[in-house]
Amino acid sequence: MASTQLGGAQIAADGLVGQVEYIQHEKDAGNKIDSLPEPFSHVNDETVKVDTQVEDWHFPTEEEQRTLRRVPERIPIAAFAVGFCEFAERFSYYGVTQVFTSFITYKRPEFNRAGASGDRPNVHSGALGKGQQAANGLTTFNTFWVYCTPLLGAYIADEYIGRFNTIVLAVFIALIGHVLLIIAAIPSVLDDINGAYACFIIAIVVMGLGTGMFKSNCSVLIVDQMRIKTQTVAVLKTGERVIIDPSLTIARIYMWFYMLINLGSLAGQLGMIYAVRRIGYWFAYMLPTIVFALCIPVLLFGRNYYIRYPPQGSVISRAGKVWKYALKQQWSWNPTTWKKLCTSPTFWEVAKPSNVPASERPAWMTYQDVWVDELSRGIKACSIFFLLPIYFLCYNQISGTLLQQAGQLNFGTSPQELVSQLDPIFIIVFIPVFTFLLYPYLERRRIPFTPIKRITVGFFVASIAMIWSAVVQHYIYESTGCGKYVGSANHIDADTGRDCESVTSNINVWVQSGSYVFVAFSELFASVTSLEVAVLMAPKNMKSIVMAISVFTSAIAAAIQEAFNPLAKNPNFVINYGVFAGMAFAGGILFYALFRGIDKRQEELNLIGNTPDDFDDDSKPQFKVIDGESKAAEERPTEKPKAGEPQA
Structure with a gap:
């Protein structure tokens, strides 16, 4: 998880990254971007600057999950x-x-x-x-x-x-x-x-x-x-x-x-x-x-x-292929064993690309691991x-x-x-x-x-x-x-x-x-x-x-x-x-x-699909402090996903 330091507080980039990726996606699609609602007015339309008075902006830690109040954003x-x-x-x-x-x-x-x-x-x-x-x-x-x-x-x-x-x-x-x-x-x-x-x-x-x-x-x-x-x-x-x-x-x-x-x-x-x-x-x-x-x-x-x-193209058929692949990998002639494998919490793990050798991956297995969890x-x-x-x-x-x-x-x-x-x-x-x-x-x-x-x-x-x-x-x-x-x-x-x-x-x-x-x-x-x-x-x-x-x-x-x-x-x-x-x-x-x-x-x-670890570090911008401002030091890749390819 990419992070940096601002005013003595550690800032995990993802809270901003989610916005940067959204802004870039909308620009790629040719859509107009409105200003973010309160309490996010200190982030501009490009979402590349953070007001130095804001102490931190990051994905919550375990302690913050336990102690901080949760609120919704303002409805646009x-x-x-x-x-x-x-x-x-x-x-x-x-x-x-x-x-x-x-x-x-x-x-x-x-x-x-x-x-x-x-x-x-x-x-x-x-x-x-x-x-x-x-x-x-x-x-x-x-x-x-x-x-x-x-x-x-x-x-x-x-x-x-x-x-x-x-x-x-x-x-x-x-x-x-x-x-x-x-x-x-x-x-x-x-x-x-x-x-x-x-x-x-x-x-x-x-x-x-x-x-x-x-x-x-x-x-x-x-x-x-x-x-x-x-x-x-x-x-x-x-x-x-x-x-x-x-x-x-x-x-x-x-x-x-x-x-x-x-x-x-x-x-x-x-x-x-x-x-x-x-x-x-x-x-x-x-x-x-x-x-x-x-x-x-x-x-x-x-x-x-x-x-x-x-x-997204053939997402439904791809989902069917993932399910069929997981079933096939767990197959057993023993009905009791097969039922146990199919109901196991790890049933979907075999369909994650990281668990399949590159030489054995089907051509359609181009998604990220997190999409299987989703x-x-x-x-x-x-x-x-x-x-x-x-x-x-x-x-x-x-x-x-x-x-x-x-x-x-x-x-x-x-x-x-x-x-x-x-x-x-x-x-x-x-x-x-x-x-x-x-x-x-x-x-x-x-x-x-x-x-x-x-x-x-x-x-x-x-x-x-x-x-x-x-x-x-x-x-x-x-x-x-x-x-x-x-x-x-x-x-x-x-x-x-x-x-x-x-x-x-x-x-x-x-x-x-x-x-x-x-x-x-x-x-x-x-x-x-x-x-x-x-x-x-x-x-x-x-x-x-x-x-x-x-x-x-x-x-x-x-x-x-x-x-x-x-x-x-x-x-x-x-x-x-x-x-x-x-x-x-x-x-x-x-x-x-x-x-x-x-x-x-x-x-x-x-x-699932909404934590910093669910993003590929190579695909998200890194933030650093330059003269009191946070600026994007690395741009998000502009290559668009292939049609039908699920994205986390």
């Missing part, structure tokens, strides 16, 4: 610009999907061709009249499709055109889907129910393709805007010495990112449920389309300001996602069966979807609480609330939400003469003699509040953290792919939910919620039992 403006695009996309996506259930389930009111119910109490807005099961099936398919397509978007980005260009392509594809949704909801088109139904299905397929491609890349592009790439000791203006920790920066970025997601979803959902009730579905599909189109000028204007990393960590991250579909089974209820439950309650003249807005509202309220109070408090107290612990808590809180939903559903069934067929056609209310399709419980719809509040808390622990894990633990040139795998867990949940579709109707709703509550509780226990080993090694895993 470019990250918020990317976040605006996510806001607009979530406004559009949740705005239209919020009204999918009523659009599919209920028939058009006789008094309004656009499907609006106006001010009439307990009258449903509707369009296609296909029923509860069809609505649940299509909304579940939409969820499945939207969370499958990120894999394609990630592959295109990492292998061919990069994240930014993939996002631009995704916006145009999704806009086509939005336009088709508007066409399906035009009153004259709705006169032909089958034609409108076909157009609607095509629309969600096209829109889902664009949405998925957008999702897996926008959530990584925002983290690409980070400037501090390694743990770095710095002195704040207050004189306090702290560790700038990229893992905390990532956690904070995703808290704000999730805030923007929920601001978008709240605005979209709240606006569209009233747009449907007052005007009709065509208008509720048109407004989100207009908002989503705002992504285009934001992306085009900021294209020269965003930090954009080029695609790949191993990325696979651990993907294994963490294995149980997340159980969590998302609970989460997905807020856009499906819980909306149907609201239609069985007394919602008066308000839209039946109104209470569901408590989910984004509570997330928006509590993100600052978590960001500025809870997590800093735990950090000050040296209480490690690691990603594994947070996701585990998310499972348990989701289970509580489903228990609440089951109890509410039980009392709905007990409150009318329809029993377990409230809201179902071809059943007669024993109390009033009315068809149960038009019967609602006298229980106020706001009794659902508990379900949405607990789901919101579970998202802050589980869903947000899964994004953090995907970026934190993925190899640097496979972040979009690992993020897509994280997102894909929602698609798996949707596929599993299709198997439970027979429970998503009367008279089985209580069983539906009870089953998901039990699965989430058991899933939380199993999750922590399987991954507590990763929990104990989280700090060690975070540092």
